[in-house]
Amino acid sequence: MKLKWLGHSAFELISNRGLNILVDPFIQANPSCPLKVSDMHPDVICITHGHADHYGDVIEIARNNPNLMVITNYEISIHLQKEGVHTIGINCGAEIKLKDVKIRMLDAKHSSSLDFNINVPYAGNPGSFLFTFDDNLKVFHAGDTGLFSDMKFVIGDIYKPDIALLPIGNIFTMDPSQAAIAASWINPKVAIPMHYNTFPSIEQDPAQFKIEIEKTVPDCHAIIANVLETIEF
Numbered sequence: 001m002k003l004k005w006l007g008h009s010a011f012e013l014i015s016n017r018g019l020n021i022l023v024d025p026f027i028q029a030n031p032s033c034p035l036k037v038s039d040m041h042p043d044v045i046c047i048t049h050g051h052a053d054h055y056g057d058v059i060e061i062a063r064n065n066p067n068l069m070v071i072t073n074y075e076i077s078i079h080l081q082k083e084g085v086h087t088i089g090i091n092c093g094a095e096i097k098l099k100d101v102k103i104r105m106l107d108a109k110h111s112s113s114l115d116f117n118i119n120v121p122y123a124g125n126p127g128s129f130l131f132t133f134d135d136n137l138k139v140f141h142a143g144d145t146g147l148f149s150d151m152k153f154v155i156g157d158i159y160k161p162d163i164a165l166l167p168i169g170n171i172f173t174m175d176p177s178q179a180a181i182a183a184s185w186i187n188p189k190v191a192i193p194m195h196y197n198t199f200p201s202i203e204q205d206p207a208q209f210k211i212e213i214e215k216t217v218p219d220c221h222a223i224i225a226n227v228l229e230t231i232e233f
Helices: 056-063 074-082 150-159 177-185 206-215
Strands: 002-005 011-014 020-023 042-047 069-073 085-088 095-098 101-107 127-132 138-140 161-169 189-195 229-233
Touching: 002 085, 002 189, 020 161, 020 189, 042 056, 056 074, 074 085, 101 150, 127 150, 127 161, 138 150, 161 177, 177 189, 189 206
Parallel strands: 020 042, 042 069, 069 085, 138 161, 161 189
Antiparallel strands: 002 011, 002 229, 011 020, 095 101, 101 127, 127 138
C-alpha cells in the first residue's frame, strides 16, 4: 500500500492491486496542496463529514472521473446523488469491499453540515474510516474528532489499526497531546498527524506530537509526512 498526504486531511491510498482511494478531497481551496482538481483520478472517494474542508472538490472530481464511486454517510450520499454522483451511503459500523480493500465507517466526535451551502443543511453524523488491505494492513483515518473512549474500546481493542492518521490542529479537533493519548489507546505501529497548519487557526508544531508519541506510545513510530510525499508500507 502506498500513502500520500495531500495536505490538511486529504490522503491518497493506493492498494497493491492499484485501487486509488482519495479521502476528504480538499484540493482546490487547500493552500497546502499544490495539485489541481484535474490531477485527481481516484477510483473511490471517502468523505468523513460535510464541512467544506473535507467535502472539498468531490463533485468536480466525480465529473472528471465518471466511473468514480463515493463512499460517505447516508445524508451526504443523498445530496451527491442529486448532483449526479455515484455514491454508496453507509453508516457507522458498516463495511463494504471494493477490489482488494475493505472500507468500514466508524465513529467520530465532531459536527457535520454542508457549511458551504447558503442554508447550511445538516449532513448526518461525522465519521472516520478503517481501510483493510488484502495483506491485512489496516489504516485508520480519524476524520475530524475529539478524544473519545471508542478509540480505545472499539478502534483499538477490536479493529487494531496498523497506521493511524490523527488530527492535531486543536480548535476543531484534538491537539497534539490529545492525539498522542488517542494513539496510546489505538496503539498503532505508525501514527501520522494531519489537519494542522493549513490555516492560522490550526497552527501546530507536529514535532510536539512526535515528542508526545515517544513518551506515551514507545512502540509507535510517529511520521511527520511532507505534502505529496509517498510512503510505502
